[in-house]
Amino acid sequence: MGCDDPSWRCHCFPSEGDRVVADPSRNKNKMEAPLLDDLLANVLSRLPPCSLAASRCVRKDWCSLIDDRHLLHADLLPLRLDAFFFLGRILAPHPCFFSPPSVARRVGGRLDFLDTFDSGDLRIIDHCNGLILFDERIANPTTRQWMHLPVVPMSPFYKLTDLRMDMSLVYDPMVSPDHFEIFKVPLVPNSIFYRSIKLDHGSDSHKKFIEESSQWPLSSPCTTHVFSSRKWRWEERSFVRQGGGEPVDETIADLKFWPKDFQRLAIYLKGAIYVHCKNNSLMRITLSNDKYQMIKSPVRNKIIDSNGFFHLGKSEKGVYFALLWNDNNLPQFRVWLLNESSSCGGQMEWVLKTNVSLEAVMDNFPWNIDNRFSKPWILFNSVTQEEIQRAQEEKLEWDFENGVILETKDKMDEASYPVISFLGFHPYKEIAFFWVSISRVVSYHLNTSKVQELGILYHPPDDVVESFPYTPCWMELFENSN
Template sequence: MENGRMSDRIRSPSSPPSGSETAAERLTDDLLVEILSRVPARSLCRFKCVSKHWLGLINDRTYRRKLPQILAGFYDGGQLVDSGVPFTNISGSRHLTYPAFLPSRRKVMVVDCCNGLLLFSSYAGGDHGDELYVVCNPATEEWAELPHPGHSGDVSSINLCFDPAVSPHFHVFLLPAVEVEDQHGYCLTGVHVYSSETGSWVHKEKRWSGNIDVGYDPSFIYLNGYLHFCAIVDDSARQLAAVDKEGGARTDFRVPDDLNVCFIQQSQGCLHYAGFDRGDNDDDVDRLLVYVLKDYDSKEWILKHSVETSHVFGGLHAVSLYENFDWIAIHPECNLIFFTLAWEDITFMCYDMDRGQVKVICNLEESEPPYFPYVPLYEELQSLHK
């Protein structure tokens, strides 16, 4: 072995300790990662300063999925603000936060959030000024302003896609649409994709078979290199659609039938699909069902959880429930479902699938969906700049 290299490595526990070697240095990489996976994310960030080896280990994409992904709270989206973006802590406390590190104060709206990065729609000149898109990392105060996508028509959605375990680069997907008069709806015409690696947008023409648009329950999940979303195909059938950064499209995911108010999420590395089942007739008991796609290639949904809605939501009638209920998220690492019920106030709640318990987190007053789960990312990215 070359001179001086032993100090940069962690020896096997079976190696005889030297006089200057610490207990931590005698741990194997796998054991050290197991220990680091149990510490808070902020502490993990500080531990990067322990040594070059720890820094390399924590940044190693082989181990990243084992290290903590701590859900800090939820950003409120869909509101154009200039005084602060509402943020709800996981404990229920609320405050306003504004990306003050941006070059100038603008009216902004949170459009999407993915693995620690936020996508803002930013207006430089009031409500109707020039619209810009900005991607930022609140934890490191880094940001990047995107060039104009070159599209001025209707847009069904714009979404941020980023997986730090795979690449330090992010992508932004814009799904343009045109109105289809005979179907009283819209049809996606393709996809615009921005890559932080190239710093430019590319446009891909429509690749779906039939007319397809974003569904009535717009939730978007980035997993396995695809942006997934609930879609309406030919104005009737509900399917799970997906598109990748090259514009490749998929509509070959079947979804569980006859569920109302459906919702997709990513939790514990797998796609989850949730909704309400009213049964075969009006007298049947409503149930909340949660399915998981454990084998992505097989496309087989497995029932993960089933519970009577009366246990979660009390005696709400189905119509009242559907009208006053909104999904928020499924916890990225736990079997917790976050949702709101709207009466005089909007009540932020969660349901623990393992314990069968419901908890009220806080009241949101006049806040409205969407809400974006936020997991801080304490890593500097070359794809962002200050």
């Protein structure tokens, strides 16, 4: 746009007749505002990362200032997927750490900074934004900090029902960098939580109670135990059903979800916990207002009961449900995204995002454990220092946006098709990960269908059945770690 354009001249150089007398006080305020912002930015930039992240929650204008000027270094936050932790079916001596060699040098993936090597102590319960939750400990493998946790309180309902109770870790360094919470999930109706009768486990009266309680409505309110790092203790916390009223088609039995291989019972995302229930519905627990709601499953047929099952996960745009099943012995893969926007009129809905056959993935990645140290990602569990050094010398780079579109090869005999397992989603990109032929980890881009091989995941004699995508966080969580 040139200087002869009237509109440009009007905004930049007003003509003599267009000039107005400015309000001196108004101009002064406009001049002072940037100076005050500069002064505040200078002060905030001197704070340690944890204090700076906490300052984002003080005022909206502080939050905008910190974000606009990039005062909080992104490299300290869990904003990239750098590794996986894997667990075996049998309690292995150590969780497997699967990552590029460069990450293995920086992150304590072997967990050798902890005070135990006991297989039971090292079983990973949950992970969230760089923190790893064990049965009695919480740790940050990146900073190598860890602490013991108080014993989880027991309530009568734990012995009275056959509900699968688990723990969900809640940690968001952008909101509260020095605070985390742990929730027992799923929530339990008060009619069960405060049940005080004494029944012998396995007795006829106990079996009768389980059978009868399964038919009870999923009533409101519900209660659970919550651990707060601020108070450093477990407390009871109740949640009411959002929208009011009692459900007509949900019972306690719908909560009885026992995860299969690689399935997650619960995930945390943006102030809410999503719990996978037996009927493949979701219990969404909103932490800011202590409310919960039930979200129906996107599938209503028997395909899950026969040869497929759901996987709950989170990725770039929110909460996802993945369905992996066999159709004539060929793997099929569907992904739904939970639309939580206000445009839904207050009702959440599932949107089908991906519906593909994984036949080409199976064809192109047969069983193979050769040259495992020449792959971009390596399993660091029992390898020697010489093998690690050899892998580090390769200096392989990795970009999830790369890859190739596979073509299906000649038809294989049905009996020869290898096994494929869904490992989870990339937390910040719409990418799914698969374990193919019990030996190779590959990524599948949901939008481009591009596929890449990360590396060899082979851990004899144990079978890998749980996966945890790991995003390193360099924030110092604990003032005094063990």
